[in-house]
Amino acid sequence: MWxxxxxxxIASALINNFVFSRYLGLCIFFGVTKRMETAIxxxxxxxxxxxxxxxxxxxxxxxxxxxxxxxxxxIVIFIGTVxxxxxxxxxxxxxxxxxxxxxxxxxxxxxxxxCIILAVPLINxxxxxxxxxxxxxxxxxxxxxxxxxxxxxxxxEKLELADVPKSFRGLPISFVLTGLIALAFLGFSGxxxx
Amino acid sequence: xYEQMTNLLxxxxxxxxxxxxxxLVPLVEAGAPVEASGNVPTSTVYTTLIVLGALGIVFGxxxxxxxxxxxxxxxxxxxxxxxxxxxxxxxxxxxxxCMGYAEAVVGNPDVAVSLCAPGxxxxxxxxxxxxxxxxxKMEPKIARVFCQGGTSxxxxxxxxxxVQDCTAAVLAAGGDKSCEYxxxxxATCMRACPFDAITMSADNLPIISPEKCTACGKCxxxxxxxxxxxxxxxxxxxxxxxxxxxxxxxxxKCQVGCIACGICVRTCPVDAIRIDNNxxxxxxxxxxxxxxxVRKCPTSAIFDYIPERTRAYIxxxxxxxxxxxxxxxxxxxxSGDLRKVHVxxxxxxxxxxxxxxxxPKKAITMVEAPPAFAAExxxxxxxxxxx
Numbered sequence: 001m002w003x004x005x006x007x008x009x010i011a012s013a014l015i016n017n018f019v020f021s022r023y024l025g026l027c028i029f030f031g032v033t034k035r036m037e038t039a040i041x042x043x044x045x046x047x048x049x050x051x052x053x054x055x056x057x058x059x060x061x062x063x064x065x066x067x068x069x070x071x072x073x074x075i076v077i078f079i080g081t082v083x084x085x086x087x088x089x090x091x092x093x094x095x096x097x098x099x100x101x102x103x104x105x106x107x108x109x110x111x112x113x114x115c116i117i118l119a120v121p122l123i124n125x126x127x128x129x130x131x132x133x134x135x136x137x138x139x140x141x142x143x144x145x146x147x148x149x150x151x152x153x154x155x156x157e158k159l160e161l162a163d164v165p166k167s168f169r170g171l172p173i174s175f176v177l178t179g180l181i182a183l184a185f186l187g188f189s190g191x192x193x194x
Numbered sequence: 195x196y197e198q199m200t201n202l203l204x205x206x207x208x209x210x211x212x213x214x215x216x217x218l219v220p221l222v223e224a225g226a227p228v229e230a231s232g233n234v235p236t237s238t239v240y241t242t243l244i245v246l247g248a249l250g251i252v253f254g255x256x257x258x259x260x261x262x263x264x265x266x267x268x269x270x271x272x273x274x275x276x277x278x279x280x281x282x283x284x285x286x287x288x289x290x291x292c293m294g295y296a297e298a299v300v301g302n303p304d305v306a307v308s309l310c311a312p313g314x315x316x317x318x319x320x321x322x323x324x325x326x327x328x329x330x331k332m333e334p335k336i337a338r339v340f341c342q343g344g345t346s347x348x349x350x351x352x353x354x355x356x357v358q359d360c361t362a363a364v365l366a367a368g369g370d371k372s373c374e375y376x377x378x379x380x381a382t383c384m385r386a387c388p389f390d391a392i393t394m395s396a397d398n399l400p401i402i403s404p405e406k407c408t409a410c411g412k413c414x415x416x417x418x419x420x421x422x423x424x425x426x427x428x429x430x431x432x433x434x435x436x437x438x439x440x441x442x443x444x445x446x447k448c449q450v451g452c453i454a455c456g457i458c459v460r461t462c463p464v465d466a467i468r469i470d471n472n473x474x475x476x477x478x479x480x481x482x483x484x485x486x487x488v489r490k491c492p493t494s495a496i497f498d499y500i501p502e503r504t505r506a507y508i509x510x511x512x513x514x515x516x517x518x519x520x521x522x523x524x525x526x527x528x529s530g531d532l533r534k535v536h537v538x539x540x541x542x543x544x545x546x547x548x549x550x551x552x553x554p555k556k557a558i559t560m561v562e563a564p565p566a567f568a569a570e571x572x573x574x575x576x577x578x579x580x581x
Binding site for chain 1: 238241242245249250253260264265293294357358359362
C-alpha cells in the first residue's frame with residue numbers, strides 16, 4: 001500500500017504535474033510568479049490547504065456522499081468544503097498567528113477559486129483512493145505546484161533584465177517559457193507506470 | 195440526544211420537502227416533458243437537499259463558532275485610517291504596507307501622521323482627525339534629478355551595447371558616461387516609478403512630472419548613480435550637478451557641470467551656497483529661491499524649476515510707505531521714502547516674492563513680467579537646458 005502512495009506522490013508531483021502536464025491552475029501560476037517571495041508564500045499556503053482539503057473531502061465523499069449515492073454532487077460539495085475551510089483558516093490564522101496572516105492571508109482568498117484545489121478531491125473521488133492515497137496525491141500535487149512556482153519565479157526574475165522583443169514582453173514570453181518547461185517535464189513521463 | 199435531534203431535523207425536512215415536491219414535480223413534467231423529468235427518484239431529490247442543507251448548516255455553525263471563538267478585536271480607527279490612505283503599499287512610510295502604517299499610527303502615539311508621502315498633507319490631515327493627533331505642517335517633497343548632462347552635452351567613455359538598464363550599465367566600468375556622477379540615461383528610474391511620473395527626454399534625461407510625483411522615493415532607491423534625490427518642492431532652485439571632479443575635469447566631460455567657480459557663492463544674497471568638494475551646494479533652509487545664482491552661473495549648472503517668474507507690483511492706492519518691503523527685498527529693488535508711496539524697480543526685481551506676504555497693507559501683488567523682461571527671459575530659456 002505504501003508503495004502505491006509513494007507512486008501516487010511522485011507521479012502527481014513530477015509526471016502528472018498539474019501545471020506542466022495537466023495545464024491547471026495557470027491563473028495563480030502566472031499571477032504570483034513575478035517575485036520569488038510571493039511564489040514561496042503561495043507554495044506553502046497552497047500545499048497546506050490542499051492536504052487538509054483532501055482529508056476533509058475524502059471523509060465527506062466516503063461517509064456522506066457514497067452511502068447516499070450523491071456522487072453527482074461532487075463539484076458543488078467540494079467547492080463548498082474548500083470555501084468553508086479556507087474561511088475558517090483565515091479567521092483562525094488572523095487570531096493565532098497575525099504575522100503569518102499578513103504574509104499569507106492574501107493567498108488564501110485566491111486559493112478558494114483555484115482549479116487544482118478542486119481537481120485533487122475530484123481525482124481522489126473518481127479513482128476511489130484510500131485516505132493515505134488521497135493525502136499522497138494532495139501533498140504530491142502541492143509540492144509539484146510549488147516546484148512549478150519556484151522554477152517560474154526564478155526564471156521570471158531573471159527575465160526582468162532580459163532584452164525581450166516588445167511584442168513578447170510580460171505574459172506572452174511567460175507562456176512561451178511555460179511551454180518549454182512543460183516540454184522538459186515530458187521527460188518524466190514513463191518513469192513510473194501506474 | 196444527538197440522534198433524536200438529527201431524526202427530528204430529518205423529519206422536519208422531509209415533511210417540508212414532501213410539500214414542495216408534491217407541487218414541484220407535476221410542474222416540471224408539464225413544462226419539460228421528456229429530458230428534464232427523466233427517472234430521477236424523488237428520494238434522491240430529498241437526500242440531495244437534506245445533505246446539502248445539512249452540510250450548509252454544519253459549515254455555517256462551524257464558521258460562526260470559529261468567528262466567535264477567534265474574534266480579533268480591531269480598533270475601528272485602523273480601518274478608517276486604512277481607507278484614508280492611498281493603498282499603493284509603496285512602503286515610503288517605513289512600515290509594511292498601508293495596513294502596517296494604519297496600525298502603527300493608531301496604536302503607537304509616537305508615530306507621526308505625516309509619514310505617507312504619496313498621500314501628502316491631505317491624507318495627513320485626515321489621519322490626524324481620525325487619530326486625534328496633531329498634524330504638523332508637512333513640507334511637500336518632490337524627486338529632483340541632479341544632472342543636466344544629456345547625451346548632447348556630455349562625453350562618453352566608450353560605446354555601451356549591453357542590457358539597456360542603468361543597474362546593468364553601471365557594472366561595465368561604472369557606465370559609459372565620462373562623468374562618474376551623471377545620469378546614465380537608461381531609464382531605470384522610469385521603470386521603477388509606480389506613478390508614471392518619470393519620462394525620458396530626447397536627450398536621455400529623466401523628466402519628473404511635478405503633478406504626478408508623490409515623493410515615494412522608489413526612483414531614488416533605483417538609481418545606481420544616486421542622481422535623483424528627494425527635495426522640498428518649494429525650494430525650486432537647485433544645483434543640478436553632483437560632480438565632485440575638479441572644475442577643469444568637469445568642463446572636459448560635460449558642458450553643464452558645476453565647475454566650482456564660486457560665482458554663485460558670491461552672488462547669493464543670503465549666503466546659502468557654499469562649495470564643498472568641488473561642488474556648490476545650496477543650504478535649502480537659508481535659500482529664498484530668488485534665482486539670482488541661476489542667472490550668474492557660467493555653465494548653467496543651476497536650474498530654476500519655476501517656469502516663469504512674476505514681478506512685484508505695488509498698488510499706489512494701498513501703499514502707506516511702511517518700508518517693510520524695502521527692508522525685506524534681497525536685491526534692494528524697492529525704493530521710496532518712509533510714509534511715501536514705494537515703487538518696485540522692475541529691472542532689479544527678481545520675482546522672489548519675499549515682499550508680498552510681508553506687506554501689512556497687502557499692497558504688493560506678484561504680476562506677470564512686463565514685455566521687456568519677458569523677451570529677456572525667453573532668450574534665457576532657449577539655452578540648451580534640458581531637465
